[in-house]
Amino acid sequence: MDDAAGAGPRAVTIILENISVKIGGTPILSGISGRLQRGRVTALIGPNGAGKTTLLRTMLGLQPLSAGTITIEGVSASTLSTDERARRLAYLPQSGAPHWNITARELVGLGRLPWRGTAQDTAVTDALTATDTLHFADRLINTLSGGERARVMLARVLAGQSEWIFADEPLANLDPRHQRDVMLRLKSAAHDEGKGVIVVVHELSAAAEIADDVLILKTGRVIGTTFDAPTLEAAFDMPFDLIPHGKGIAVLPRAI
């Protein structure tokens, strides 16, 4: 991670400089700056309406900037071609229910579209194996449980072999066991494969466990980059207790 520290042209970071986004005249993000690194998991934390999803969509080029710049590994995001962006940045949206009832393998195969690939690519089988979904690869999506489907959606993103993964609430509606599976998979993508992983997480204990870095947002601004009780209290307007628990910490809302 030597070159990650430098801000040179080859730096493996996404740098946000003073970015602002307005939707229909309403400011959603105001003056956000930050640095996201490859090989690390960055969690976006904040109350509903803080602008977490908008920030993800902005970095992916889905939402135009009204001010500021985004630099992706030394290159201005606005100069990336559609293809290049698609190959380097993958998006796991919050509500990704497919419109057609296709098989798990076909769905994962969609992750190969930026490479003009198909569901027969080895990357698809690799992604199915990595998410432990290979044994039901030929089943239709509508026949899968919520947990199975979430893992298939994750496999779709992994199949793209992108350098960056942006996941919007990948743990929502999963039982603890499946939350653990998805978290470990995302962690391994960052730590073992050197991808940059950016996740929106609402479950604060899970955020504490998964994140190497945090960006804590409130009303469209970054109010902190450290995971501690005062920052969380400022973000959510309520007190929390951070309790050491096993290898991690449990974050509990304090009874008032």
Add this chain to the structure above:
Amino acid sequence: MTRTLLIFFTILAFLLSLLAGKVWIAPADWFTSSADGWIMAELRLPRAILGASIGAVLGLSGAVLQGYLRNPLADPAVVGISASAALGAVLAIFFGFALSPITLFGFAMMGGGLGLIALIAIAGRSGGPLGFILGGVVLATLSGALTSFVISIAPNPFATSEIINWLMGALTDRSMADVAIALPFMGVGFLILATTGRGLDALTLGEDSAITLGVDLSRLRLAVILGVGLCVGASVAVSGVIGFVGLIVPHLLRGIVGERPSALLIPSALGGAILTLTADALVRLTPGVGEVRLGIAMALIGAPFFLWMMLRVRGRAL
């Protein structure tokens, strides 16, 4: 496997279309200079070619539109191009320009082309499927109203009946000249639509995901409008309005080849050709002097099927 079967049945339907009619023509007489040979070369062959190609482009257009709008109930008529092409043809008949197939076709293509430009202007470069449907509904309504207006002011009952007859859609008495003018437009439209598979697949995951998978949505929309416009415009111009092929065929095939939009495109083209050729051969066999118009026959099959499909989609309760 499925594709091989579909190709086999397409060839079979094409041969059936050549054989069947008020006069059955055995293959031995196809290339002779007898009356049967004349019927074959001048009537049956162009009719079978048109039936196959119109069915193919309608089936393909339906599959592309259903994939693009992510709605199994979408139909080429949704885009409003068939209505505007029909208006063009009706004007040609009204003003008495319909004496040759070329002028009728030219008027219909002009109507379809103007509709296409209006649709691109309304659906524009921004906006999702909603703008597309909105533009289509506006176009279809306006063209339909103008068509009714033209019928209401037709100078004599003969013109009225000619217009109404034409609107019903048929492949009767089409010549090789019709084939020669319609085929290039359908061919270009077909090729444009055949390139949309990747974008349609990506849309399975929604618009945001499609963009992050590298799909240019405004280019995809333009390809869909242009391709469907050329295919449907040319088919209406040469045969009148034949509905429901584009609705039924992709839906039926979804159960066989799966729901992935790109996997559905070529099978839907083949299925559309099979359905249209078979239906057209059957209407020729109706007893009596005339024949049931193909457009009517399709609607008679299509409407109950549409209702049944609605009931299924809504979970068996209206």
